[in-house]
Amino acid sequence: MADNVVKLRGGDSEKITINLGHVDLGRIDLLVQEGFYSNRTDFIRSAIRSQLGLHAPEIARSIERHTLELGLRDYSAADLEAVRRAGETLHVKVVGLARIAADVTPELARATIGSLTVLGALQASPEVKRALADRIS
Structure with missing residues (x-):
């Protein structure tokens, strides 16, 4: 049954909810406003991928x-x-x-x-x- 295992693509996603402090949210919004990220979600995905990459081994x-x-x-x-x-x-x-x-x-x-x-x-x-x-x- 190993042939039933497939790698997930980027479009396959699960919604999560997080709570952030006002200051952190404001700093994210500032980075979005300055054009570093297209929106809050882009920043959060980037941060998560960075941490996952850091812990990949x-x-x-x-x-x-x-x-x-x-x-x-x-x-x-x-x-x-x-x-x-x-x-x-x-x-x-x-x-x-x-x-x-x-x-x-x-x-x-x-x-x-x-x-x-x-x-x-x-x-x-x-x-x-x-x-x-x-x-x-």
Whole structure:
């Protein structure tokens, strides 16, 4: 199933909310006004990428140590049926986005997914999320 792992592109994003002090926000606005950044979001993305780049070796070592998959990981009913037929249990570890397809029933998910760790976002039906609630960390 490793062929289901794809790298995320820049357009794939998740919305977050942050609180900033007035002074920091004003300094960001000043940089935008002076033309260093096109808008606040551009500045914040740039700052985040800079920090991620600064810690890239640590991130890579952590991903390797925890045997995490990086990017997008899709699980369809067909994938999980193959796991069940093989008598196996998945221990999913993803940095990015894990998607459990709409055709996956809660019963199939519980029968095949032993644990689920997602650093990023998990997309699954509310029923599947409830069925796996005790296995999601």
